[in-house]
Amino acid sequence: MSKAKRLLDILLFVSTKKKFTAQEVADEFNISIRTVHRYILDLSDMGLPIYAEQGRNGGYTVLSSRLLPPILFTEDEAVSIFFAFQSLHYYRDLPFNTEIKSASQKLYSSLQEEAKRKVDKLQSYIAFWNPKRAIETPLLKAVLEVAIENKNLHIHYESKSGTTTKHIHPIGVYAHDGLWYMPAFDFTKQKILLFRVDRIISIIKSEENKEVFVNLKEWFSSTYEHKQPIRLHVRLSREGVRQCKSEPNLEDLVVIKEDGTGFIDSIIDKGELNFISPLFYRLGMHAQIVEPKELVDILRQQAKDILSMYPEND
Amino acid sequence: MSKAKRLLDILLFVSTKKKFTAQEVADEFNISIRTVHRYILDLSDMGLPIYAEQGRNGGYTVLSSRLLPPILFTEDEAVSIFFAFQSLHYYRDLPFNTEIKSASQKLYSSLQEEAKRKVDKLQSYIAFWNPKRAIETPLLKAVLEVAIENKNLHIHYESKSGTTTKHIHPIGVYAHDGLWYMPAFDFTKQKILLFRVDRIISIIKSEENKEVFVNLKEWFSSTYEHKQPIRLHVRLSREGVRQCKSEPNLEDLVVIKEDGTGFIDSIIDKGELNFISPLFYRLGMHAQIVEPKELVDILRQQAKDILSMYPEND
């Protein structure tokens, strides 16, 4: 077997152990101890952060976390990784900020000058525009870890009614519109609630929980279920069609007629009404709501509120 | 010099050329032709997609695009790359979809079993929740390329008033809320307009343009300028404060008083009024607008429209 291949095998072997002796490696690969010492010297020269403890019970320890075998990326693949990293730029806090930085550096430094320029250029021609968030989310990584470890949590949480304490089991963590959210099972209320991670003031990890909860994906799909189905029937002008087509939750529901106008006639959840009412408020004449009456009532009530707040006096 | 190092040098040398002969490599590195043939066999065995053309004017050609030297990633760095890729999952179209897939595959296949499980697990505990977009953006990559190449474009565009033809110079491309946008200088109107890339029906590349236009970053910051400054003064209840704090464009403007209520008193651009009016419509009693009168007028007008559309008849 070639030396390069053997070195690689040893690299992978040792980066899985936190401590090992030269004898162990010699036995594992049927080579002499002398050669193992020489190999370790080579790996060390190649930049592997390995150090030795002298004396009885001594041995070698690799400092970095596990390494992958060397990977040959094409330039285009490297660019795509930078591209992906760029999409994360606007998150104020990320669970892997330090790793992203070190991976970026490794990649960037092995690019040739021309490719570096290409990456720089790309970053000035493409962007992921999102509102810059000022809100800090210091506990993000901690909370994610707890979720992965399947542990329960006691948290201090800043809710509508002030600071409260909760005993919960996190389901997972997700980002939406620049903010991080955590659905979690609340043991007091015996149901899953949604928390904003930036509003968690402090956490105390507690016991591991063997119970099986829904996972994040299941939870997402359950939120799409229509617990209180209700018929939404709206007539749309051409402009109404245009705007609804740009609305993530409605775009699939819009039916376009030959003359360019259209309509929505679909079953949605009653809970969504509050969420979609601002859209129809904005659309005004461009959307004629036929059903449900509840939506019309919401719009009319809010319109009345507005008019009573700002009486005609000019 | 060790064989491994020499092979690497040759790998980098040949992956920059589209065609080369063994003699060229032999001269470059002062080694015999026979050795070059042997090296190329080795590289080929190692998976480099290289093929030879026989006969006079023959030579070697490397199929893949340029390669980077092998990179040693730690497991954590690999995980962070997967994490970044995951944040892109919800974009229906991306300029680097194929590269992202191949990079993912390379990384995933070199993970050890345990790490694979870790990545899989991560993906079930963390998500970037965004509306799934059904809209196709087939011309995305093409448009991005034109922007990078500094060329002008003729496009067919589907606008409010039907299909139009435009002669433009793209500034760049950006994603927002799942859709791709392209600010571009319109030669007819002599100013920068914003286009939706999915609404571009076809493009014809035209001449390169040596003129200097603003770049994407400059354009972004110019859109923040207040061309028609206007004073926004609003009193907020506790709940009003809470909701405005979650609103990307307003969160920095909210001033919180001791009792938990607050206010906004700031200069904004008149053009933003239409954008923020739905928020104040939603807030209702929780936000008392003091200034500008225009905002109150918009709200009142829309309220009246709503009431006239849905007259009280029950």
Add this chain to the structure above:
DNA sequence: AAAAACATGACAACTACTGGCATGATTAAA
């Protein structure tokens, strides 16, 4: 037919690697 290129084999000279042995240093346990 000649020239330019890849493809492959044989072999001797050269280089690098390996294992064994020796020696030394350091540390923990007996």
Add this chain to the structure above:
DNA sequence: TTTAATCATGCCAGTAGTTGTCATGTTTTT
């Protein structure tokens, strides 16, 4: 204090791998 376990390093001879040269083929273009 001694002993055993461990890393660190040097030397050397035997082995394994690499290189250059030469030879022979093949394919393609001029």
